[in-house]
Amino acid sequence: MDLQVRRLSNLRSLVDAESTGSDLIELVRELFPICRSITGDGLRQSLAKVAELLPLTIHEVATGTEVFDWTVPKEWNIRDAYIKDAAGSRVVDFLQCNLHVVNYSAPVNARMSLKELRPHLHALPEHPDWIPYRTSYYAESWGFCLPQRQLESLSDGEYEVVIDSSLQDGSLSYGECVLPGQIDDEFLISVHICHPSLANDNLSGVAVATALARVLASTSHRYTYRFLFVPGTIGPIAWLSRNQAAAAHRVKHGLVLACAGDRGNINYKRSRRLSADIDRAVEHVLRSKGAPFEIRDFSPYGYDERQYCSPGFNLPVGSLRRTPHGEYPEYHTSADNLEFVSAGHLADSLTTLLEVVDLIESDLRFINLSPMGEPQLGRRGLIGSVGGKAAKSDQLALLWVLNLSDGNASVLDIAERSRLSFDQLRGAIEALTACGLLERMPE
């Protein structure tokens, strides 16, 4: 076993912050115009784009399939939608921005007065220039979204209202990329890919997950990685219902990625278990990075971690994001656009994720083979032979690793207790293993 606690050097050498940032933003840009939903061709097109970059299996789950408490809904597709005024001009036009239509709207083709139309129009009085993003899944309905200013300027005449959509039996699509590792234990990365033209929520997550998968596909690793590109809520529920055994027995660590490209600090939400390895790993990485961050306890309100952390599964899945959904004004509006995300912040999210993966990969247990008293480090060249000076700070790592490696403590346990960084311990572990003082515990 040559993979010990060395950094997965490929991971990081493959990531050059600047070019990676532009790759990430490029993928966001490509996916941005597509009108996605929780089912339908927009979702399939987006998965196809990702599949150009990854070995992605695309699964289709037929409408009507029961997945736990839910039923896979009809497939939604849309070609066009608009509101035309009396003069025949499109005052609201889906082709200009797909947010203009309430996502999952049933078809409509009618003439009506503003008064009749009004209950179907959604706007944001507090942000009069932004188009809100609204959905009507699981309850047939229709509507349009538009800026408040535009809403207010509509005159009283009659309007032609057309939504050329279809809601028909079909299937729900999701993408899955499994990268086998040395062991069957899995690290799950899940992103939702159902939102239409919204950049941060969650094309940022899609792009970062794709980039991580590409890095991992190009290097060897201990864990098996499973990437899920799923429509929100119904997607992970469908996957869980079709993969109960894998979920229950194989997933040892997991992260839901969302809102990974805005300018906020990294914000981590713990899994329902609160102190699972993934929770402790992310916290250690964030503390070591030095940049400001925030860690929150689990709450059942959020994104797809809700499903993985439901009581029947209780998987160790946390959520890594920058500004949490709903906590920035641009959230679920047309202002969550390509300007709202930055290449640098996307790259920073990816780098953080790589650090977490790197730590989890290396979080092994070792045993001190010379546990009675301290072994003589001097004759092994591990410390200077002229004594009398204060020990250097890098000696501490050797001493902590020896002192705590009783077979119970993992590297992260040692890092936490010693308050040394995981990286400081890596070198000590390699040196001690090389000279026969330390041995990796069988898993």
Add this chain to the structure above:
Amino acid sequence: MDLQVRRLSNLRSLVDAESTGSDLIELVRELFPICRSITGDGLRQSLAKVAELLPLTIHEVATGTEVFDWTVPKEWNIRDAYIKDAAGSRVVDFLQCNLHVVNYSAPVNARMSLKELRPHLHALPEHPDWIPYRTSYYAESWGFCLPQRQLESLSDGEYEVVIDSSLQDGSLSYGECVLPGQIDDEFLISVHICHPSLANDNLSGVAVATALARVLASTSHRYTYRFLFVPGTIGPIAWLSRNQAAAAHRVKHGLVLACAGDRGNINYKRSRRLSADIDRAVEHVLRSKGAPFEIRDFSPYGYDERQYCSPGFNLPVGSLRRTPHGEYPEYHTSADNLEFVSAGHLADSLTTLLEVVDLIESDLRFINLSPMGEPQLGRRGLIGSVGGKAAKSDQLALLWVLNLSDGNASVLDIAERSRLSFDQLRGAIEALTACGLLERMPE
């Protein structure tokens, strides 16, 4: 089982703060003039008053009965007591205030000089107008209590000193009111009823316990409630020695009530177990109320919780009071009078107690019947079907209850972890139970 987590509505509808306050103060007023002690007719008269309001069983334990380390003492009764000056006028007169006699004083009938009398006189130099309250249980003695100013004005002549009391074989009395519930598990409420004309300590406790028992007698409840009206120390010891099995096996929660009518904030002293259900319930109620309060750890110095929390029993019994005994200057003096307690504060103590009872009654365990993934709340009308907006805060209760109801967590556990109030969770639990998503765990 129709009793779930709904509020015991009778509990609260029966309590109209204003009229309840006046009922409470009325009972304090009626009991105030009686000269109680740890045995004797004053105690019996007081229990008889309470028995007019409650189904109270009055127990008599004969003098000489051994109760653990103690022996039931002689019965004390008093008819009159005074100090007459040379002119024959009563300068100290028990008939004017029963605090003038050291409680449990042996009979005396003598003439003596002030010098001889002086060691038997007790006053409070720091509060020269107040009469102190003193007792001489378990060690025969006699004495008088009087204001410092009066003590200083006594002239040197001879005095006639009479205490027309008796210390004879008889019995110790205590009252017990058991209100059977759906289960045999008990909630114990204990108040001491041995102090003479002192309003806050502890006629306030007697009145609040009586009112609570009346409310509970008029409604159905899960727990069996046991109310004890006992002389301090020897009373609970006598009860414990005669009810060891009940104490050890049935009492699941308990409170000692004392000093419940002064103008201070609510102050709770935890049981010896520190985090028993009763301790957590009171803390949750106090935090939810919003008013200032204080919580203290258990200490073996206090009132009758000392007995319930002795190491041989270690019952989950805390103590609910306003200003703790000994921490207000009026404590154990004639200034602890009817003006010292207020109807509003008595009613607030009762209301707080009702909230605690209400919480304990409803602190059940439920199980999420759809634990794999999140159930679809939308089609059950539990959340709005137009998505895209931030969830409302009352949705959180639904989500937390579903997420944590794995059969291990009680409602209070969920309240503590979610930081939602117990009341916010009640509605969620009812709604989820009604639509079949949640089921109460058998006890």
Add this chain to the structure above:
Amino acid sequence: MDLQVRRLSNLRSLVDAESTGSDLIELVRELFPICRSITGDGLRQSLAKVAELLPLTIHEVATGTEVFDWTVPKEWNIRDAYIKDAAGSRVVDFLQCNLHVVNYSAPVNARMSLKELRPHLHALPEHPDWIPYRTSYYAESWGFCLPQRQLESLSDGEYEVVIDSSLQDGSLSYGECVLPGQIDDEFLISVHICHPSLANDNLSGVAVATALARVLASTSHRYTYRFLFVPGTIGPIAWLSRNQAAAAHRVKHGLVLACAGDRGNINYKRSRRLSADIDRAVEHVLRSKGAPFEIRDFSPYGYDERQYCSPGFNLPVGSLRRTPHGEYPEYHTSADNLEFVSAGHLADSLTTLLEVVDLIESDLRFINLSPMGEPQLGRRGLIGSVGGKAAKSDQLALLWVLNLSDGNASVLDIAERSRLSFDQLRGAIEALTACGLLERMPE
């Protein structure tokens, strides 16, 4: 068993701070000039001095003996050493200060230029008047130490360089003093005695340990005390390898003493177990003393506690010191001299240690023989019989001891929970035991 929780009065009566302080400093002064090392006659001479004061067994472990990962090194002895300038005068002279020679230097006798000599010269640029202390154990080498100012003044000519030392097969010496107590369980006190003319590190520790052993030798005690006077690192390793069973099974508490005479506050480093009895005992003593102090968690960087706390032993051994080694500028220099330590601080270290010993000796478990309700203290004369006044603070000790003495809690447990001092509890325990309410639990 007459030894209960009474203070070991002899302990303290034998210690009169002023005269003790001068005894302590006197021993430091006597030992100061000797050139000690980890082996050799200087070490033996020092042990012989201690043996004049204590029943000390001196062990010799032959060169070449394997002790765990180490091998006992050759014995080092030195007679003379100097650097002579061209004029034949000794510019650096071991006979003036033994720090001038790198400890454990191999013999040398040569003429060389300053350039050749220079790599063998050690000085402290930041403290130009001090001689550093350097060692070269376990790697043959030689060198001289001198003040930076002197180093700079050396002219370029040729020098005669002589170290008249020997490195030969011999033995490593250490001293052991065992003071049997009533039980076989041991309290270990370990000090290193290998440093040459350095006062605080660690003649201070040697002097304090010697004084403690003298006090304990003159009184009866419960624990068996084992004092080790050992060369650093190799000493405790040799002892551990020859006493594995004793170490593993008998040592219940232990302290490494070092740097016990400087003017800093007491600083305690917890054992690897972090909350062993010794850790809690030292913390309680320091909190009760009132003087400023610092407590640190265990770290594997330090003195001989590293060996006792290695994972194969994990003994409950903390380290008591004043300013920790390496944290004062005089550390390991000629400025750690007789002026650097004070009689008062040495005596304070001894007194603190005595308090710790006293607490550990008395940290027994008792059981309340009247655990059902509170026993009647009044009739036993333990509290005043006239009730109604607030209990005096010394009653609290009686009540806490009774309430918590369920056979599980030790006196220290009671002290920690009650926030009373250990000393306040002693009197209560004696009084309750005397009247038959409390009984010591068999060990």
